[in-house]
Amino acid sequence: MMSQKMMTMVKVWRRVIPLKMRLLLIIQWEMFLLNGTRMKSTLDMILLGRRLRRKRKIYDEYNDEIVELTKEETRMIRRVLKGMAPHPEFDPYPTAVDWVTIDKAEHPFPDAPEPKRRFVPSKWESKMIVRLVRGIRKGLIKVDDKPKEENRVYLLWGDDRNLTERHHIPPPKPKLPGHEESYNPSLEYIPTAEEVKKYELMYEEDRPKFIPKRFTSMRSVPAYDKAVRESFDRCLDLYLCPRTQKKRINIDPESLKPKLPSRKDLKPYPTTCYLEYKGHKGPVVSISTDSTGQWIASGSNDGTVRVWEVESGRCFRVWELGEAVQHVAWNPSPELPVLAVSVGQDVFLLNTGLGNDEENRRVDDLLHVESHMAHNEPGASEAIISETIVKWSRDDNHGAIRLNHYKTVSSVEWHRKGDYFSTLMPYGESKAVLVHQLSKGLTQRIPFKLHGLPVSTAFHPTRSIFFISTKKNVRIYDLLKQRLIKKLETGVREVSSIAIHPGGDNVIVGSKDGKLCWFDMDLSSQPYRVLNCHPKDITRVAFHRSYPLFASSSDDCTAYVFHGMVYSDLNQNPLIVPLEILRGHASVNGRGVLDCKFHPRQPWLFTAGADSVIKLYCH
Structure with missing residues (x-):
């Protein structure tokens, strides 16, 4: 039975009260329920809704007060709801204005003429220069006053610390033996008796150090009689002769030739x-x-x-x-x-x-x-x-x-x-x-x-x-x-x-x-x-x-x-x-x-x- 009565009340509610009024009453009802206050009757609720609508008041739930809206604020809310700018004075599509023109300006923007003081020597600067010159002449102002150089104390053998950082120059490698030092060289390397006599008549510096000979087998090759002497001379060279590192540049010989036309x-x-x-x-x-x-x-x-x-x-x-x-x-x-x-x-x-x-x-x-x-x-x-x-x-x-x-x-x-x-x-x-x-x-x-x-x-x-x-x-x-x-x-x-x-x-x-x-x-x-x-x-x-x-x-x-x-x-x-x-x-x-x-x-x-x-x- 209660369900039928409720249905009947809902139908009467929809017929008698308009839609906006119904929404406002529902909102006010929920508001009073939250605050712990209940309406005395339905008539009070209707009167309250009319009063709020007439005075454009809303309830501020954060501050727990009723706020009255002005016409401008109401108009702003309506524009926002329609997807428009809040302020009617705002133009979202203004007319473009070119601040830089292509045409050459014949006159400057500030049309004021230059003052005469910019073309006349400054009186106060000349007085300042005279004062500085007098001070320099009297010795009151010192020009290029460089600090005196003091004798720097340094270690006499301080550079020896950097010797370890220098590059080590390896000793030159000994010359490798050639074909003439073979135990069985070719015939063109073996000198004749006349050539051997010519070698003996030469100075020791110009004489060849080794005269090639031919042996039947490697077992018949005797010991080299100058081996100890050559080793001793090499040790002297390594010990006494200074070493220098030559910087060799790899240059293509073709690049040195002049470029001539065909x-x-x-x-x-x-x-x-x-x-x-x-x-x-x-x-x-x-x-x-x-x-x-x-x-x-x-x-x-x-x-x-x-x-x-x-x-x-x-x-x-x-x-x-x-x-x-x-x-x-x-x-x-x-x-x-x-x-x-x-x-x-x-x-x-x-x-x-x-x-x-x-x-x-x-x-x-x-x-x-x-x-x-x-x-x-x-x-x-x-x-x-x-x-x-x-x-x-x-x-x-x-x-x-x-x-x-x-x-x-x-x-x-x-x-x-x-x-x-x-x-x-x-x-x-x-x-x-x-x-x-x-x-x-x-x-x-x-x-x-x-x-x-x-x-x-x-x-x-x-x-x-x-x-x-x-x-x-x-x-x-x-x-x-x-x-x-x-x-x-x-x-x-x-x-x-x-x-x-x-x-x-x-x-x-x-x-x-x-x-x-x-x-x-x-x-x-x-x-x-x-x-x-x-x-x-x-x-x-x-x-x-x-x-x-x-x-x-x-x-x-x-x-x-x-x-x-x-x-x-x-x-x-x-x-x-x-x-x-x-x-x-x-x-x-x-x-x-x-x-x-x-x-x-x-x-x-x-x-x-x-x-x-x-x-x-x-x-």
């Missing part, structure tokens, strides 16, 4: 003998090519000068001079096909006749001897030599001009413009080097004092500089300022020839001890490289006009070809690479290749030998 990358250069020019009956001492590269001239000891066509090898013309030719030099100007030949004390200026009609007519007018008497005029310079030293005359036999000197002329060198040329008389003393002008027929000596016996001369390819090589060094003179610029110290036994690089800043020097020296005049007066390439005397060295090549010829019947690259960058040194060894000439009376010249336009090399043959080597 020869295949440096082509073209002469490698093969392409053509031979035969016709001379004596050694060919000098050769020279014209500026076009079509013709080559050669001079021989048989007293003839020949002009050859390069491509075909045909002998175009022969001059019989009747005396051994010393040197031939072709005029570098293509408009003047003139060949200078030194024969004994004479220098011939020959008209080769290889130019056109206008060029030949100009050469004939230039070689007319009557137009070369300007040195007899009263206003001549003091440097001009009289006719007793050099005489200009007409040679009708060869259609040339003859310059008669008072000593033997060894070489002739042309200036790059083709109007001036120099002659060298090694034993001419103060007038050993003379400079001649072809257009005016003038001869003058250089205003420099020669130090030593001159060997060869050369003009600078681009500047007014003159090179004179003696047996020991090379002197460089400025013709305009008439002074010595530099002296190149070769360090060789005797200089034989020189050659100037087309750029003018590098010189190669050949010597009679087989050494070739490369000088970089911008770098030093000492050789940049010294190449020991030939076992015999170097007779001639030469540079190519356009290719980075240079060559040297020697009495060992060979000619060496090198790659010599000169860079415009002054911080980079020249690159020198050996390329090829050219062989083919035969030795006659101990002489081999006497001269070598490059083709002016092609990477070809001409060599003249003592076997009366001229060879052309091509790539």
Whole structure:
């Protein structure tokens, strides 16, 4: 029966009282039950719920009191229940503001101008400095007052404690016996009776310590008579001789070699003998090519000068001079096909006749001897030599001009413009080097004092500089300022020839001890490289006009070809690479290749030998 009444009360409860009121009554009922207080009636409970709801009061169970909520707190609770921020003023997604701008600011943020005191020396700092200076002068303030160094007391033998920490150097091991100390050595180790006698005549220091002998068996080997002596000497060495520990560095020998480019990358250069020019009956001492590269001239000891066509090898013309030719030099100007030949004390200026009609007519007018008497005029310079030293005359036999000197002329060198040329008389003393002008027929000596016996001369390819090589060094003179610029110290036994690089800043020097020296005049007066390439005397060295090549010829019947690259960058040194060894000439009376010249336009090399043959080597 009770269960039915309860069910009926629950139904009435649900119909009469709303849901919120029911929840509030249940909460208040439990609250009063916990506090030990019980409601008087249901009406009191309903009135209490209405009062709490109207005044927004809640019971604080921790502090046991009823707390009244404000509207803001109620609003905050409702926002939290909805999942929103407690404060309505809070914006969870504010608008982004860029504090750093990309645009360049034209004015500073603090726009206040700098005060004047920042640009004016401080008055109070100056007073402080004056006060410090006065204090230093009066001695009240001491500057760099270093403490006095007291004599440090130390133990006299205090360093001996560290001797145990030093590394122990083991004694050297004795030499192990070799094959010669065998009881049955090979026959090549057994000396003959004559060799044994030679050993006995030697000093004890140079004499071998053991003479090998041969025995039939090991049982027949006697006792070593020097065993005690050698053991005693070794003990003395271990006891008396100090030991040193040598630091050996393991270096790969290949890393010490210079890294040079491959020869295949440096082509073209002469490698093969392409053509031979035969016709001379004596050694060919000098050769020279014209500026076009079509013709080559050669001079021989048989007293003839020949002009050859390069491509075909045909002998175009022969001059019989009747005396051994010393040197031939072709005029570098293509408009003047003139060949200078030194024969004994004479220098011939020959008209080769290889130019056109206008060029030949100009050469004939230039070689007319009557137009070369300007040195007899009263206003001549003091440097001009009289006719007793050099005489200009007409040679009708060869259609040339003859310059008669008072000593033997060894070489002739042309200036790059083709109007001036120099002659060298090694034993001419103060007038050993003379400079001649072809257009005016003038001869003058250089205003420099020669130090030593001159060997060869050369003009600078681009500047007014003159090179004179003696047996020991090379002197460089400025013709305009008439002074010595530099002296190149070769360090060789005797200089034989020189050659100037087309750029003018590098010189190669050949010597009679087989050494070739490369000088970089911008770098030093000492050789940049010294190449020991030939076992015999170097007779001639030469540079190519356009290719980075240079060559040297020697009495060992060979000619060496090198790659010599000169860079415009002054911080980079020249690159020198050996390329090829050219062989083919035969030795006659101990002489081999006497001269070598490059083709002016092609990477070809001409060599003249003592076997009366001229060879052309091509790539």
